[in-house]
Amino acid sequence: MGYSIDARASSCPIRPKSYNKSMSLQDCIYCRKSFDPNRGQGDHIIPVQFGEFRNAKRFRGCCSNCNNEIGKSEEQLLRCGPESVFLREFKPALPRKRDRGPRSPVGAHGSPPPKHAILHDEDHEELVVVDEASPYRVRPVEHLAVKLKSGEMVYIKLFPTMTETALRRGLSRHAKAIIEPIMFHCEKENQDHYLGLLKKISPACKVVHGPDTRAGVRDVTVKTHLRVSGRYFRAIAKMGLHYYLSHSLRGLNGSDPVFASIREFIRNGGDPEDHVRVHDISFGSQISSWLQRNIGNGRRCHILGLEDSITAISALVKMFHGDDRSVCYRIKLGSIISCWTYEGWRAHAFLYDQTQSESGSAGAVHELPF
Numbered sequence: 001m002g003y004s005i006d007a008r009a010s011s012c013p014i015r016p017k018s019y020n021k022s023m024s025l026q027d028c029i030y031c032r033k034s035f036d037p038n039r040g041q042g043d044h045i046i047p048v049q050f051g052e053f054r055n056a057k058r059f060r061g062c063c064s065n066c067n068n069e070i071g072k073s074e075e076q077l078l079r080c081g082p083e084s085v086f087l088r089e090f091k092p093a094l095p096r097k098r099d100r101g102p103r104s105p106v107g108a109h110g111s112p113p114p115k116h117a118i119l120h121d122e123d124h125e126e127l128v129v130v131d132e133a134s135p136y137r138v139r140p141v142e143h144l145a146v147k148l149k150s151g152e153m154v155y156i157k158l159f160p161t162m163t164e165t166a167l168r169r170g171l172s173r174h175a176k177a178i179i180e181p182i183m184f185h186c187e188k189e190n191q192d193h194y195l196g197l198l199k200k201i202s203p204a205c206k207v208v209h210g211p212d213t214r215a216g217v218r219d220v221t222v223k224t225h226l227r228v229s230g231r232y233f234r235a236i237a238k239m240g241l242h243y244y245l246s247h248s249l250r251g252l253n254g255s256d257p258v259f260a261s262i263r264e265f266i267r268n269g270g271d272p273e274d275h276v277r278v279h280d281i282s283f284g285s286q287i288s289s290w291l292q293r294n295i296g297n298g299r300r301c302h303i304l305g306l307e308d309s310i311t312a313i314s315a316l317v318k319m320f321h322g323d324d325r326s327v328c329y330r331i332k333l334g335s336i337i338s339c340w341t342y343e344g345w346r347a348h349a350f351l352y353d354q355t356q357s358e359s360g361s362a363g364a365v366h367e368l369p370f
Contacts, residue, residue, distance in 0.1 A: 024036055024037075024038060026061075026253075027255060028061070028062045028063040028066050029061045029062055029245075029253065029254035029255045029259070029263060030062050030063075030066040030070070030263055030266075030267050031063065031065070031066050032255070033063060033065075035063035035064070037060040037061070038060075039064075040064055041058060042058030042059055042060040043058060043059040043060070043062060043067050043071075043242055044056070044058065045057065045058070045059055045239055045242045045243050045246060045304070046239060046302055046304075046319075046350055047071075047074045047077065047078060047235075048094070049078050049087070049094070050083075050087065050302065050319070050350075050362070051092035051093060051094065051350075051352065051361075051362025051363065052094070052361060052362060053350045053361070053362055053363050053364055053365050054361055054363070054364040054365070055364060055365050056350065056365045057246045057247070057365075058246075059242035059243075059245060059246050061242075061245055061253055061254045061255075062254075069267075070234070070238055070266055070267055071238075072109070072231075073109075073231040073232070073234040073235040073238065074235045074238075075108035075109060075231075076108045076109055076111055076228050076229065076231045076232040076235060077232060077235040077236070078108075079106060079107060079108045079111075080107055080108055080111040080112065080113060080114070080226065080227070080228050080232065081226060081228050081232050082114075082224075082226060082325060082326065082327060083319045083320065084113070084114060085114050085224060085226075085325075086300075086319070086320040086323060086325075086326065088130065088135050089135040089136070090300060090320070090352075092352060092362040093361065093362045094362070108231070109229060109231045110229055111227050111228050111229050111231075111232070112227060114224050114225065114226050115127065115155060115224070115225040116128050116129065116130060116138060116222050116223070116224050116225075117145075117153065117155075117222065117223050117224075117225065118138075118220050118221065118222060118223070119221060119223050124145070124183055125145055125153055125183075125223065126140065126145065126183075126185050127140075127141055127143045127145060127155045127157075127185070128140055128141065128220075128222065129141050138220070138222060140185065140213070141157060141185075142157065142158040142159065142185060142186040142187065142190065142194075143155045143156060143157050143158055143184065143185055143186075144156040144158065144170075144171075144182055144183070144184045145182070145183040145185070146171070146174060146178055146182055147178070147179045148174055148177040148178060148179065149177045149178075149179055150177065153225065154174055156170040156171065158184070158186055158190075158194055160190050160193060162193075162194075162197065163197075164197050164201065167197045167198075167201065168201050171201065181208075183210075184198075185213075188212075195207060230269050230270070230271075230272050233275070233276040233329075234265060234266050234269060234272075236276050236317050236329050236331065237262060237265055237266050237275050237276055237331050238266045239304065239315075239317050240304070240314075240315030240316070240317050240329075240331035240333065241254065241259065241262055241263075241266065241315065241331070241333055243304045243306065243317075243348075244306045244308075244313075244315045244333055247306060247346050247348070248306055248308050248344070248346070249308070249346075250308055250344075256334075258313070258333075258334035258335060259333060259334050260334075261274075261275070261334070262275060262331070262333050262334060274332075275331060275332055276329050276330070276331050276332075277329065277330050277332075278327060278328070278329060278330075279316065279328045279329060279330035280328070281303075281316060281318055281328035286368075286369045286370070287347065287368045287369060287370070290349075290368060290369055291321070291349070291368075294349070294351060294366075295321070295322045295349075295351065299322060299351065299352060299354060300320050300321070300322045300323065300352050301320075301321050301322060301349045301350055301351040301352060301363070302317075302318065302319050302320065302321065302349070302350040303316065303317075303318045303321045303328075303347060303348070303349050303350075303368075304316065304317055304318075304347065304348055304350070305345070305346060305347030305348070305368075306344075306345070306346050306347070307345055308343065308344045308345065308346075309343040309344070309345075310343060313332075313333045313334045313335075314330055314332055314333055315330075315331045315333060316328060316329070316330055316331075316347070317329045317331065321349075345370050346367070346368075346370065347367075347368040347370070348365050348366065348367050348368060349365070349366045349368055350363065350365055351363050351364060351365075351366055
């Protein structure tokens with residue numbers, strides 16, 4: 001018996017009649033719309049601007065629309081919070097497609113970028129700007145330093161072509177809350193111009209000249225002012241939830257009712273105090289010795305962890321562990337259901353390589369030993 005084979009047809013895949021593309025769809029944990037989790041790259045649990053880490057898991061439980069929308073909150077993390085300062089100092093390697101070059105420090109979603117000042121005495125701060133080439137060098141900038149009744153310092157930058165209208169506009173925003181005196185710092189050749197503007201705005205003001213700043217390079221102590229909104233804490237909460245759902249052994253996918261409150265906060269906002277708290281992080285001896293061995297020489301890492309027990313469902317997020325100024329946050333992810341008995345603790349270190357590769361890999365993810 002012989003067989004005749006059509007070579008053209010033999011290369012075509014044969015699918016059973018019951019094949020259905022919709023079998024690969026799932027519901028987004030935020031908007032509940034169906035999407036294909038196998039399309040796209042998924043959510044980087046740590047924003048990719050902090051570096052791409054080898055063997056890092058991606059969270060694939062939300063659709064691209066929700067991922068893009070809730071990802072907007074990360075702009076405050078990258079531009080306004082303490083992490084933005086560490087990011088500018090550290091400058092992690094980025095893959096070419098993600099590396100957009102140096103960016104000027106700008107705020108995000110109503111919050112200003114970090115401001116740096118030299119503390120001369122208890123009531124006198126001088127605004128400085130960080131050098132783009134070296135984040136550990138600062139230089140003075142012409143400005144007015146205004147202290148408000150709330151204790152906050154407000155800085156109004158000056159420039160030689162400034163007009164009376166522009167200066168009046170800057171001062172009027174805080175007119176009812178200003179505590180005198182107003183300090184101003186400028187170059188000698190510009191001081192008569194600025195004093196003339198102040199006299200036009202407030203003819204009765206008294207001017208007292210302070211000592212000249214000594215020229216040259218010297219060591220100074222710099223104080224950094226940060227102001228963030230709820231967007232910042234929503235970004236922290238998103239990292240905590242997506243890490244938990246990617247690494248917990250409970251088998252929850254994020255759409256469960258237990259996560260309703262944290263999902264609502266991440267997507268639409270709310271009171272950060274209900275979900276995100278500053279936490280004094282502490283580790284057991286195994287983790288402490290691992291961290292000492294691996295980052296004891298000034299290396300940096302991000303630590304994300306989860307507590308999955310009968311008394312708590314929470315996550316820990318600490319960016320740039322190894323820097324004394326970094327902050328650890330504990331995120332309350334949900335209430336406990338009494339029938340749950342499984343207990344587990346997990347944590348991972350996103351550890352930067354000592355020599356970051358030219359390919360754009362910043363480092364690798366290591367599971368910490370519990």
